[in-house]
Amino acid sequence: MCGIVGYVGQEAACPILLEGLSRLEYRGYDSAGVAVCAGAGEGLSVHKAKGRLQVLSELLQGGAAVQGEVGIGHTRWATHGAPSDVNSHPQVSQSRRIAVVHNGIIENYVELRAFLMEKGVPFVSETDTEVVAQLIEYFYAGDLLAAVDQALHRIRGTYALGILCADCPDQLVAVRKDNPLILGWGEGCNFIASDVTAILRHTREVSYMNDGDIAVLSWEGIQCYNHLMQPIAKERVHVDWEVDAAEKGGYPHFMFKEILEQPQALRRCISPRVRDGAVYFEDFCLSPEEIRAVQKIYIVACGSSYHVGMVGKYQLEKLTRVPVEVALASEFRYMEPIVDEHTLVLIISQSGETLDSMAALREARKRGAKILSIVNVVGSSIARESDQVLYTWAGPEIAVATTKGYSTQLVLVLLLAVYLGRTLDRVSEEESRALLEELVRLPDKMEAVLAGRDHIQYLASQSFHHSSIFFLGRNLDYAMGLEGSLKLKEISYIHSEAYASGELKHGTISLIEEGTLVVAVGTYGPLFEKAMSNIIEVKARGANVLALTTESHVDRMAAVASAVIPIPDTHDLLLPSLGIVPLQLFAYYVALMRGCDIDKPRNLAKSVTVE
Ligand code: F6R
Numbered sequence: 001m002c003g004i005v006g007y008v009g010q011e012a013a014c015p016i017l018l019e020g021l022s023r024l025e026y027r028g029y030d031s032a033g034v035a036v037c038a039g040a041g042e043g044l045s046v047h048k049a050k051g052r053l054q055v056l057s058e059l060l061q062g063g064a065a066v067q068g069e070v071g072i073g074h075t076r077w078a079t080h081g082a083p084s085d086v087n088s089h090p091q092v093s094q095s096r097r098i099a100v101v102h103n104g105i106i107e108n109y110v111e112l113r114a115f116l117m118e119k120g121v122p123f124v125s126e127t128d129t130e131v132v133a134q135l136i137e138y139f140y141a142g143d144l145l146a147a148v149d150q151a152l153h154r155i156r157g158t159y160a161l162g163i164l165c166a167d168c169p170d171q172l173v174a175v176r177k178d179n180p181l182i183l184g185w186g187e188g189c190n191f192i193a194s195d196v197t198a199i200l201r202h203t204r205e206v207s208y209m210n211d212g213d214i215a216v217l218s219w220e221g222i223q224c225y226n227h228l229m230q231p232i233a234k235e236r237v238h239v240d241w242e243v244d245a246a247e248k249g250g251y252p253h254f255m256f257k258e259i260l261e262q263p264q265a266l267r268r269c270i271s272p273r274v275r276d277g278a279v280y281f282e283d284f285c286l287s288p289e290e291i292r293a294v295q296k297i298y299i300v301a302c303g304s305s306y307h308v309g310m311v312g313k314y315q316l317e318k319l320t321r322v323p324v325e326v327a328l329a330s331e332f333r334y335m336e337p338i339v340d341e342h343t344l345v346l347i348i349s350q351s352g353e354t355l356d357s358m359a360a361l362r363e364a365r366k367r368g369a370k371i372l373s374i375v376n377v378v379g380s381s382i383a384r385e386s387d388q389v390l391y392t393w394a395g396p397e398i399a400v401a402t403t404k405g406y407s408t409q410l411v412l413v414l415l416l417a418v419y420l421g422r423t424l425d426r427v428s429e430e431e432s433r434a435l436l437e438e439l440v441r442l443p444d445k446m447e448a449v450l451a452g453r454d455h456i457q458y459l460a461s462q463s464f465h466h467s468s469i470f471f472l473g474r475n476l477d478y479a480m481g482l483e484g485s486l487k488l489k490e491i492s493y494i495h496s497e498a499y500a501s502g503e504l505k506h507g508t509i510s511l512i513e514e515g516t517l518v519v520a521v522g523t524y525g526p527l528f529e530k531a532m533s534n535i536i537e538v539k540a541r542g543a544n545v546l547a548l549t550t551e552s553h554v555d556r557m558a559a560v561a562s563a564v565i566p567i568p569d570t571h572d573l574l575l576p577s578l579g580i581v582p583l584q585l586f587a588y589y590v591a592l593m594r595g596c597d598i599d600k601p602r603n604l605a606k607s608v609t610v611e
Contacts, residue, residue: 001077001605002089002103003027004181005198006162008172008217009189013037013071015063018053020191020198021073023246025053026254026398026599026606027103027194028077031088032056035099036071037169044099044166048088069219070170072162072192074101077605080109081126090164091130093137094121097166100136102129103194104158104179105610112154132161144168145216148175149229152214158355158609160209162192172217176209179609180353180381183207183215183222185236190217195377195607196239197246197396207234208379237379245395253598255399255491259584260450263443265394265404266577269411270439277433279419285388286344286370291423294344297324298369300332300360301348302608304402304486305409308348308374310479311576312413318573319421329356330611333363341368348413349373350397350405351607352380359611361385374412376405390416399599400606401491403584406483407446410577411439417573438571442578445568449581452566456582459546459563460589464492466517470508470543471498472534473521480576481521484583491601492591501534514542519583522549522557523567523575535560546586548579 003024007013017034025032033048033056045066049056053075060066074089081087090099106112109128112135117123121134135154140147144165158178165171174181174192184191185205192215193199196206209215212227213234224234251257273280286294297316299309309326316324327337329347333356339345345364349357352375361371361382373386376394383389392408418435421427427435463469469488471481478500485498499508501520512518518538522531528549535545539560547561550569557564565586567578591598 001028001079001607001609002194003075003198004072004101004103004160004162004192004194006072006172006174006192006217007189008070008170009186009219010069011189012063012067013069014060014066016202017071017073018057018060018063019201020193021053021075023197024194025075026400028075028605029053029600030078030083031076031085032074033088033090034060034066034071034073035090035092035164036066036068037164037166038068040169042169044092044096044164046090046092046096046099048085048090050083050085050088070164070172072099072101072164072172079105079610080128087125087127089129091125091127091133093133095137098133098137098140099164100129100133101162102132103160103609104177106131106155106159107157108155136163140165144171144173145214148173148214160194170218174209174215174217176213177211178355178358180607181209182379183209183217183234185222189219190222192217196241197398200239200241200243200246204239205236206239207236208384239378241396246398253399255401255403255588255598258397258399258404259581259588261395262404262407262581263446263450265408266411266443266446268393269408270415273415274436274440277429277436278422279415279436281390281419285372288423290370291420293342294322295342297322297344297346298337298339298364299324299326299346299348300329300357300364302329302354302356304406304483305348305350307479307483307486308406308409308413310482311410311476312417314476314479315414315417315573316420319417319427320424321426322420322424329354329360332360337363337367339364339367339369343369345369345371347371347373347382347386348409349382350376350392350402350409352377352382353607353609355609355611358382358385374409376408400601400604401487407577407580411442414439414573435571435573438574442570442574445570445578446581449567449578453585456565456585457589459565460586460593463517463546464590464593466494468495469517469519470511471496471519471521472501472504472538473498474501474527474530475524476572476576477521477524477527477531477579480579480583481519483580484519484521484587487584487587488590490604491587491598492594492596493602494590501531504534504537509537509541512538512541512543516543518543518545520545520547520561521579522547522553523579525550525572528553532556532560548582550575
């Protein structure tokens with residue numbers, strides 16, 4: 001949730017830290033801070049400010065106000081202690097000799113705090129992180145690494161840590177457990193970061209830290225140790241993401257840019273995997289015999305990725321006839337899931353770092369399942385712990401509300417469904433070829449939907465004053481409505497719910513009154529008549545209905561709905577991929593008209609690395 005960046009080199013650290021933090025702000029944005037080693041015998045220079053990074057940046061004149069070539073920076077999403085200057089990171093020890101930035105939660109901080117207070121250590125913040133700085137200082141007797149190691153033996157919880165000590169002004173120590181942290185190898189400088197986008201301007205050579213790894217960075221190199229403090233060599237990976245991909249490039253918001261990038265992202269995701277009417281996955285982890293032995297597929301994910309799972313259930317069951325269950329990752333590990341070696345568990349995660357999804361993965365593995373994951377961020381924790389990872393190749397997604405992450409996940413699930421369906425012989429070659437041909441046309445059709453965005457903007461201008469909006473749909477349209485509703489509520493703060501249309505009469509219809517805005521998703525051909533009936537029902541109770549449907553159904557829909565949003569006709573299983581685009585745009589324009597902070601909605605963060 002929080003963002004960490006660290007630099008050790010020969011240039012002024014502070015401007016580099018602030019620039020890195022600006023790329024991590026999507027991870028947390030309630031306060032920010034930096035600590036820089038001012039030089040031998042000079043102590044640490046620590047600066048923190050509540051609010052957006054901009055506040056800190058102005059305070060430090062873009063970094064020019066702080067001298068020193070080694071430093072750590074942090075952008076916070078508060079867990080323990082409200083956003084405030086004092087609760088911001090870096091947290092320092094009582095003598096201000098040790099400074100720490102932290103992402104994660106120290107579970108036994110109350111106990112540790114009591115222990116330290118008994119020894120006379122005063123605390124100033126409400127954070128769990130302050131105990132880390134104080135504990136390291138408590139154990140410090142001239143050897144920073146030994147003190148860190150001793151502190152780690154006392155700490156329980158999850159953490160990525162960047163640690164500075166005034167006595168070692170040319171060193172930075174980094175530690176990781178259950179929270180992302182990467183090492184960046186530069187020329188005459190080295191880095192730590194929560195996410196590669198923070199250091200992409202300086203290096204593309206990175207190493208992924210594993211749980212328990214400790215790294216000591218100087219400008220000359222990086223030495224890594226495992227949890228037993230034995231030296232280890234880290235593999236270096238070259239990252240080929242474009243720097244521009246993580247910048248707004250003239251667009252008003254990352255979300256808008258990422259919505260428009262979807263056709264291109266889809267092409268990158270689809271084209272290397274579809275050849276001659278068939279799907280190819282390199283080194284697929286399951287042999288045809290193993291695929292035939294699968295008795296159940298469990299899709300586990302959070303938020304929008306879970307909504308992909310809801311669509312995926314229909315797609316996978318239709319094409320494989322294998323039963324599919326979809327579970328929220330936060331529930332999965334506490335429900336004693338019925339999972340064994342005949343279960344294929346599919347974890348879907350854009351970031352690859354969502355703590356609940358990671359915990360679900362480990363729970364499923366413990367129960368003997370094979371783990372397949374759909375992930376965007378290369379080298380992320382979920383990717384590395386899966387038997388097989390299918391990368392979405394959407395490029396960096398910066399806006400907190402996912403768009404291109406969702407769309408690419410969706411097509412990858414479809415590709416997986418075709419692949420498994422063909423292997424199981426539940427889909428004919430002809431059927432698969434026709435579906436894949438249409439899939440290849442999808443990015444062009446998506447471009448056509450995007451080209452019609454002025455109409456959506458107009459509809460948003462008629463709708464943004466509503467305080468509650470309902471989304472209705474059946475089957476695939478219901479699954480799509482769930483995502484449309486989440487997009488709207490998370491960025492516009494309008495209360496919104498998605499219902500399976502058939503459930504209306506079982507309670508929800510009592511909420512429909514004169515003027516209620518209903519977004520009716522009616523794209524799925526086989527259930528179109530039923531979608532129409534439900535629209536007529538809510539209209540009869542005074543609802544104002546915006547209907548999403550395919551071009552071939554526009555006329556009939558226009559006869560009952562207040563306004564219609566058309567999408568091109570396509571294969572039934574691909575409808576959610578086209579239908580979601582107007583819903584994303586609708587949410588975007590509504591939020592824009594309400595003056596919301598679209599890329600950084602309140603209380604949210606991009607990568608949810610706490611439970
Ligand atoms: C909503 C959104 C979230 C994420 C969820 C899971 O727009 O982005 O609901 O989908 O936090 O994140 P990942 O996919 O990174 O595991």
